[in-house]
Amino acid sequence: MHRIPLHRPISLIFLLSCLIISGCMSTSNDADLDKPKNQRASLSDLAEQQGTLTLEKFTADKAVRAEKLAEIYQQLLTLEPDPQVKTKVEYRLVQINTEVFENESFGGTDNGNGDDVNLTLAQLKKDDKALTTLIVSYQKLLKNYPEHSENEHIRYQLAKALDLQGRIDESLDEMELLITQHPTTKYLAELNFRRGEIYYNLQDYSAAISAYDKVVKAPNNDNYLVNSIYMSGWSLFKLNRLPEADIAFLNVFEAIIAAEKQLPYQNEFSFAVLNDRYQNLAIDTQRVLSVSLSQQAQSESLVKLVKKQHSSQYLALYQHVLFENLATFLLNKELKSDAELTYKAYINLEKDNIWSARYSLALLDIYHRDGKFSSMHQLKNNYIKQYGLEGKFWHQTSLSIQDELLPHLLKFSDEHARRVYARAQSQSQGKVRVEDFSEAAAALATYLQLAKLPQAADLITRDVLTDEYLYADANFEAQQYIKALKSYEDIAYYSPYATQALAPLKLQSAYATTLTIRELLKAIPNTEKTDENALYKQRIDERNNFDKLFIKQYPNDDRSLQLATHAVQYSFDVKDFFMVKTMSEFVLNTHGVIYDFVGNSSVKKADTSYPIKKLSPTALKQVQIASQLSAHSLYEQKRYQLAEDAYVLALHYADKKINTWGEIRNLLASTIYFQAQTYKIKQPNTAVFHLLRVGAIVPESTYRVTAEFDAANLLLENQIWQQAIDVLLNIQKHFPTHEYTASIPAKLASSYEATQQWELAAEQLLILVANADKKSHKNKVAQAESDELKREAQYTAADYYLKAGNTAKALITFRKYAHTYPEPFDIAQEVRFKMSEFYRQSNEPNKQNFWFRKILSFHKKQSKVSPGKIQPRAIELGSLAAFSLGVAHQQTFKYVKLNAPLQKSLKRKQTAMKQAIQYYQQVIGFQLAKYVPQTTFNLAEMYRQLAADVLKSERPELDELALEEYEILLEELAYPFEEKALEIHLSNAQRSWQNVYDQWIEKSFSILAEIAPALYNKQERTHDVIDDMH
Secondary structure, three states: OOOOOOOOOHHHHHHHHHHHHHHHOOOOOHHHOOOOOOOOOEHHHHHHHHHHHOOOOOOOOHHHHHHHHHHHHHHHOOOEOOHHHHHHHHHHHHHHHOHHHHHHHOHHHOOOOOOHHHHHHHHHHHOHHHHHHHHHHHHHHHHHOOOOOOHHHHHHHHHHHHHHOOOHHHHHHHHHHHHHHOOOOOOHHHHHHHHHHHHHHOOOHHHHHHHHHHHHHOOOOOOOHHHHHHHHHHHHHHOOOHHHHHHHHHHHHHHHHHOOOOOOOHHHOOHHHOOHHHHHHHHHHHHHHHHHHHOOOOHHHHHHHHHHOOOOOOHHHHHHHHHHHHHHHHHHOOOHHHHHHHHHHHHHHOOOOHHHHHHHHHHHHHHHHHOOHHHHHHHHHHHHHHHOOOOHHHHHOOHHHHHHHHHHHHHHHHHHHHHHHHHHHOOOOOHHHHHHHHHHHHHHHHHHHHHOOHHHOOOOOOOHHHHHHHHHHHHHHOOOHHHHHHHHHHHHHHOOOOOHHHHHHHHHHHHHHHHHHHHHHHOOOHHHOOOOOHHHHHHHHHHHHHHHHHHHHOOOOHHHHHHOOOHHHHHHHOOOHHHHHHHHHHHHHHOOOOOOOOOOOOOOOOOOOOOOOOOOHHHHHHHHHHHHHHHHHHHHOOOHHHHHHHHHHHHHHOOOOOHHHHHHHHHHHHHHHHHHHOOOOOOHHHHHHHHHHHHHHOOOOOOHHHHHHHHHHHHHHOOOHHHHHHHHHHHHHHOOOOHHHHHHHHHHHHHHHHOOOHHHHHHHHHHHHHHHHHOOOOOHHHHHHHHHHHHHHHHHHHHHHHHHOOHHHHHHHHHHHHHHOOOOHHHHHHHHHHHHHHHHHOOOHHHHHHHHHHHHHHHHHHHHHOHHHOOHHHHHHHHHHHHHHHHHHHHHHHHOOOOOOHHHHHHHHHHHHHHHHHHHHHHHHHOOOOOHHHHHHHHHHHHHHHHHHHHOOOOOOOOHHHHHHHHHHHHHHHHHHHHHHHHHHHHHHHHHHHOOOOHHHHHHHHHHHHHOHHHHOOHHHHHHHHHHHO
16 A cells, blocks of 8 residues: 655654643643644634634625635645644543553653653653664564464554554554454454554545544444544545535534433533533534535535434434534624524524524524614514414423523514504505504514413513503404404403503493494494394394493493493393393383292292283383293203293293294293203103103104103103003104104014013014114124124014914014024024924925025034034034934935836935935034934944845846846845944944943844844843943
């Protein structure tokens, strides 16, 4: 590898620097260390010299800005890492890796004060000869013993010794040879770090980068990792590979923070809070990063950098510091516009961050110094939107951050509101004035929201009520009357007196409510000012309410006289029921309608049978309002019994031609309905009485169906079945399409079941099934639940028909179930068995056998899908079906006669036999002890029967000799069947050995005794065996 010759002992100089720092570390003035005169300026030096590099103030146009940046770049040509940082790095290296030599050569020179530096230098010169001797010894050992196991350590010591003598090229050769010979050496990280330092000092920055990268990848690199990343960044910086250098510098920050035992708080993060060990290095890294960015696209480059490195673990902690450092650097270089862009870049990048808010304030200072007042206004408004109550940041941040933001938010919003309000006042009447006041109202609303926060109490200097009134007036001038009305109302009636001086303001606001509501009424066209116009009616109600409030609050004010007419309506609108009682009592008593107010339970109620008194139109209107509102107030107070009487009175005077009549009738029904609710738990019979009164008194009421349905439910709960049935049938009759009607069949079915009216119960269940078939469910779960209910209803209906003795309907219903619901398997099998039983009772064997085959078919399917879920009962049904079908085919086999020609008749008989055998084999496969012995017996008997039938078969017309041969052939044909019968009977008899014995095994024994008496006709032995078994 080609290297630049080294003309001075650089490493020796570094060693001396390390030793000097070692001697001075106990002092407190590291920054005062002398620097060699010929040493290149570091970033720290550059930072310290900034005071001497100040330029004349200028306007940052493109030409001047380019000149400034060029000046910075000229300074960068000689820029080096901070000498203090680099010295500490190299000292750490010497301290760790030359420990043996230092202990032997310098260990006794440290006396704890500054004199040890001179002693160390003297000792180093004194021992140079010894060091040379040591180098020669190392080289001799390596030459004489090239394969010795300790050569790795010897070559390592040789490289260090050469470095101490300033023989850098030779030291580098030894290090690279050591790495080549021992690629996994334990000194790998240190050696590559030393190589990187040498290459850096040789200005071979590419080689230095390669060496530093190897340190990062090496194991056990803790002592060199941070410094290697740092120096790698500097090497990239020297090569003008600035984006790569920037990434390396960010990695330095990551490594420093990762070394911290406890991470600092993000909102207050600063590198100053980190471990002292890394502070100088962190500061220098920040400085060079800012310099690097200043030579690129500045804030744009920084944004690209942090976005590219967004996955870095700790970037969020210090990201804001990067932008602040760059902005500060640019400001110091009088590049204000670039500093502005830097702050803006961070604000745009991290809008929902407290540092964006803080940097907005820094940006405001820049704008203020430059006289950019328009930009200041815009930035303040953005600050309010982003960090105020309307932004999400406020609601997501901590209380301490809110406390930090609030003073600025109050100040900015107050300034803006008053500035816009003043501008609006200066406008003449017209659209522009209205628009400006609308903007002023919005600005005041923002300020008021902030000023009303509890934590703002100590920050505001004037009573907020004056701003409330200003806000109301702004809305009024902006023709936003609804908002103005609300504010006037709050000031007048809901804001406590702060001082006596504000009392006139409250009175003025109270009267302003009556004026504002009238402006709203004025906005409605005259053609729409009718009682049918809901908006007009609403405005009238509001006008009356504010009039009434004014009268109540200021009874002695002359203006109250004109506002006192409709007090009853006002009181009801605000739910002041006591005032409703008082004013209604006056109106109704004055007109002689009642003796006293119906809402007072201590006095007489209205005489509802008293003739309707003839009244003037005005009086009638008053009585109508008073009687109806008194009833409404009782209703809303849930005093339903008294409300019922009041509504009866109101109906005497209500106009039947208007909608109010029907509404009152429905409310009357409602009072009866709600009376019933109070009795439902403790007095259900009384509740039923009231619920049925709804339909009797107000049959057209919308409450009727609900009341009667509730009555039916109460009757069902109390098992008053027949009355419940009557009510339910009445609902079905009068409300056939009502949604409640859908549930009536289920309730009727339960009632009929309780009264053992099985057939009626079954009919209702089938209605349920039919209704369910008409519905479709988009939700699969709901559809499944509906299908399950239909299945249960179908089965239960069939069962109820059985209980009722209606076999025909039971058969039809079960048949539908069997064809519709193959699952659950066990229940479906039972239904198929029931179908077979129906046909057994009606002596229809073919139909019975059809259902037996169904049982076997579905059993076979279930065995393939879920054999483990087949219950014993299903096995028994399968056994019974197979056995019955086997018996049926055995009967067919029995009835087939063997006539000549034998071949044809025998084939028919064997076919029937084969079918019987197939079913009998299924029985045996089920392994149910109840059926297996008999099945085995029947199988054996079929073979015996076949043998006997063959021997008894019709003979053809033959001569004597041919007939004799034919007989022999028949015997040969019958013999295997006899043997098979014997074998099967024997297998059946052998079940007795397994503690299985019944009449069919006994019969097999009897047949065996008959067929082979010599073997099986031993009665005394057989009985002895059986007696022993049982």
